[in-house]
Amino acid sequence: MxxxxxxxxxxxxxxxxxxxxxxxxxxxxxxxxxxxxxxxxxxxxxxxxxxxxxxxxxxxxxxxxxxxxxxxxxxxxxxxxxxxxxxxxxxxxxxxxxxxxxxxxxxxxxxxxxxxxxxxxxxxxxxxxxxxxxxxxxxxxxxxxxxxxxxxxxxxxxxxxxxxxxxxxxxxxxFVQTKARRESLENSIEMAKRLIETARKPVIFVGGGVIASGGADSLREVVKLTRIPVVSSLMGIGSIEASNPFYLGMLGMHGTFAANKAVHHCDLLISIGARFSDRVTGRISGFSPSSKKIHVDIDPAEINKIIPVDLPIVSDAKEFLNKLKNQLDDRKINENAGNWISEAMEWKRTVPRFDRSNSVLSPQSVIRLLSDHSTKDTVVVTDVGQHQIWTAHHYAFTRPRTLITSGGLGTMGYGLPAAIGAAAAIPGRSVICVSGDGSFQMNLQELITAVKYQLPLKIAILNNGYLGMVRQWQELFYQRRYSQVKVCSPNFAQLAQAYGVAGFSAQTEEEAKQVISEAFQKTGPVLIEFNIMEEENVYPMVPPNHNNHQTILSR
Missing domain, CATH: 3.40.50.970 (Thiamin diphosphate (ThDP)-binding fold, Pyr/PP domains)
Structure with missing residues (x-):
């Protein structure tokens, strides 16, 4: 050097x-x-x-x-x-x-x-x-x-x-920040206030900027006050509790039925700290076609870059939410949007099921079992693939900064080293790394790092023998013409033991319950290999070049 x-x-x-x-x-x-x-x-x-x-x-x-x-x-x-x-x-x-x-x-x-x-x-x-x-x-x-x-x-x-x-x-x-003049921000918030209070079908769309700004608590206060339905991007998960009745779930290609339907039919979309990536919008011409749009982002380059908006606001997400919550009249909002709020809540309650599985051990049940054994402070780190979306849908996130995942670049091999970094950052708290058999092999050498520092990692590998997300596309849109998606893997449990990591495997839900319970009692690193059905798909899914309300809910 x-x-x-x-x-x-x-x-x-x-x-x-x-x-x-x-x-x-x-x-x-x-x-x-x-x-x-x-x-x-x-x-x-x-x-x-x-x-x-x-x-x-x-x-x-x-x-x-x-x-x-x-x-x-x-x-x-x-x-x-x-x-x-x-x-x-x-x-x-x-x-x-x-x-x-x-x-x-x-x-x-x-x-x-x-x-x-x-x-x-x-x-x-x-x-x-x-x-x-x-x-x-x-x-x-x-x-x-x-x-x-x-x-x-x-x-x-x-x-x-x-x-x-x-x-x-x-x-x-x-990435150079342009600070809005204070009076300009005040004027923008006043305009946003009028739009929100007169809207009949408002939806709040939150992204990673809400978490990055520390604005999650402010968001929850706004939602409690207004009862406006909330949807999130993948990076925005954790900004509001998964159990909150006004949270409709993740938006976009693998978004929930309720979230996609609400955004498609709303007349006001309030986007805060989110960029409109292709995974969120679906076909751009059909994205939230009847709504006026407010876009709040600290980076002016993101505003009007992909989706034209009616009210651009260059602001820190937390600052915007704090100013907004003190000015909104909740009575006006509920008077104008009360029926819409009830309708959107009904979609969440009656949404068609997309977590059914024909396999002996379903990935959805594995994620729910991991969630059940965790605390509110547990940090979950994922790699990229089907397991990432199953985690987003079926793990009950309640706090910001408890889901760590690669969103924009979609980096396979991210999970294990990022989990090591998270464990080093928050000693004393549990860290779960959810990975797939393809992603995990890209940086598995870091198992020895987890052993060296005796980090409290619980590594869950959902092994389906494929690069699952690519295989799913080939199944659904290319008539099962599979190409270069079959993954050859070692016995991960035995490999973990060779590194000095406690290794387990599970073939059924009963075995999964047993090994997860045992794994969470250990203080050092643990790896569990869950053998799931090879052709298990992630649903919901919006086909490419379709609008978000055109959702596939099952095979």
Whole structure:
């Protein structure tokens, strides 16, 4: 790591991190030598750079504080690209510290050992890049990096350690926050108030921005006051209790029947801290076709980017909700929208079932059993695939920051390292990692990390022998012409035992109940392999290029 390898430089870096409140630092093999034994910072050494960034990402999502990761340059950065992009897509605050040497060597086709133009390589997936070329600048630069990572729309920041003397900063202008004038925000809230109080069919749509801003409690107060039905994106799950009678569930391609129907038929859609991704909107021309739309987002680049809106509001979600709740007249809302609220609640109660299964051990029942054995503080981390959606639907989330998952990038292999980061962030609380047989094999080497630090992880692998989500598409839309979706897997329970992790397996619901109960009594890492039916599908599902109300509820 060039000049940082000196003992005094290392001490200055670590002292700077410690003085700014960093409690946990993630890295990879070979970097533990950089840390003094006397430091108060906990260093978690991962086995791979991608996993190290995912772990810092999991730490950040569990706490709301920036995750900090220390990487070597060149191959260390290229290995970490997927992790950085995952954090960028989901607006997760990270500070990535990486080493560098003189820029004049960069044009020599990598003749310098372990060297690349890392700021150029990562520009498209960073919020900002800072370069530091002396020990005297470290503390100031790191503090600046932290502030940038959390300011406005959060995101990853690269702090590049270099000996180059011609320094510059590189920022991604898509993430630069534009602060609305206070009087402009007040005017916008007054307009929103009038629209909400006169609407006959209002729906609130919440995304990850509500959780990132710390606005979940404010949202719950608004819903309690107004009784307006609420739907969420995948990233917004946990911002309101799953059991809340006014919560209709997740919106979009795998959204609930009630959520999709409510948004399709509403006359006012109040979107807060959510971007309108294709997984949410379905066919854009048919998305909530009869509604006026309010869009609240801290990033002005997201507003009117995909869905035209009637009232754009550039604001922090929590600030907007706090101001709004003090101005709304609940009597007017219930007078105008009372019948609609009752109708939407009825859809939730009478929704066609989509959790039935013909298998001996259904994935839906596994998720519900995990939920039953958990507390309200348990953090659930998922990989990407069918298990991710089953978890979103069937785990009873009650608090923000208790579902950690890759949304925007859909990163397979995210689950285990992110769960390690979450466990390091919240010692004493249980962490469940839900994965699939395909996703888990992408970063399973981190089992040894869980063993090394004796983390209280409960790893649940839903094994159906396929890349399940891709197979489901091939079944439903390509006449079962399966291609490259069959997964070859080891015996995961035996593999776990080889790593020193307690390993269990279950073939039936009774076995699942028994092993889950036993697993939750253990303090260290545990892996349970659940063998579910190969062709179990995720429902509901909106077919591609269809409107959200055109939902498939069963095979």
């Amino acid at each position: 060039t000049w940082i390898k000196g003992n005094s430089n290392v001490k200055q870096l670590i002292d700077s991190l410690s003085s700014l409140g960093v409690k946990c630092l993630f890295g990879c093999t070979g970097q533990e030598a950089l840390l003094s034994k006397n430091t108060k910072i906990r260093y978690v050494q991962m086995q791979h750079e991608q996993a190290a960034v995912h772990a810092a990402d999991g730490f950040a999502r569990a706490t709301g504080r920036p995750g900090v990761v220390l990487l070597t340059t060149a191959s260390g950065i290229t290995n970490s690209i997927t992790g950085i992009a995952t954090a960028y897509c989901d607006s997760v605050p990270l500070v990535i510290i990486a080493g560098q040497i003189e820029d004049q060597t960069l044009h020599t086709n990598c003749e310098a050992f372990q060297e690349l133009n890392i700021s150029g390589l990562t520009m498209a997936i960073l919020k900002h890049t800072l370069k530091v070329n002396s020990t005297e600048c470290i503390q100031k630069a790191f503090k600046h990096a932290v502030n940038i990572a959390v300011d406005g729309r959060p995101g990853p920041v690269l702090l590049e350690l270099t000996t180059d003397t011609s320094l510059n900063e590189t920022k991604n202008h898509r």
